[in-house]
Structures are given as C-alpha cells and as structure tokens.
Amino acid sequence: MVAQRPEGGPASAPNPCTACGACCAAFRVDFHPAELAGGTFAWAGGVPRELTVPVAARLVRMRGTDAAPPRCAALSGEVGGAVACAIYDARPSPCREFDVHHDACARARKRHGLPPVGAA
8 A cells, every 4th residue: 555654664664565556456345334434443543434435334434446447536646656645644454464575566566567565
C-alpha cells in the first residue's frame, strides 16, 4: 500500500511505494466491517464508509477495487509517479499487510509496466 514511510522505519528512509501505487490499482481489497469508522478494529478512526461497498454481512470492499481495471478510491496521483493514500493511517488490514518484498508487489508492478522494486 502507498505509504508515507515504511512501518517502523526511520522518517528519512526512501519509500518506493510513494512513487508506485500499483498495488492500489491491481487488486480487490476486501476486509471485515469492524475496520470501518467506529468499528471495533478500526485504526486511526477507521476506513470511511463512503469509500467502501458492502459485499456480504461480514465483508466490505474498497470502492473502485472491483472495477475493471481496479483502482482504489483512496489512491491519489498517477500509478508509477507520485502517489498517496488518502486514508493511509486508517487503511484496512490487507493494505497494512501488503509488502514490497512479496511476489504480489512484483505482479502488480508488472501489470503497470513497472520493474520489481530493487530491480536495476
């Protein structure tokens, strides 16, 4: 997920996510409604309900991630350029768990014509 800095990393550490955003425009993002604003497991106030669509009684989805092509409603900027997440501090668990060192990152970047992170 697009970040200001890596989780737990120093503020000065470069973050490849802020010049990418491919994951936010490649995958469906589903999570439990308890992560919504006011929910039991909400971080930093929770994900705003208006940025989600209901899927089932115990499942919501980030708006735009089920479109073709997908693009999360919270993503601002151009994929592969300067990007940001409008709800970074309150982002849902799938976004918190996404890692640039995971194969899914390389797949998302490939979909947008970008090389894997760290590739020369």
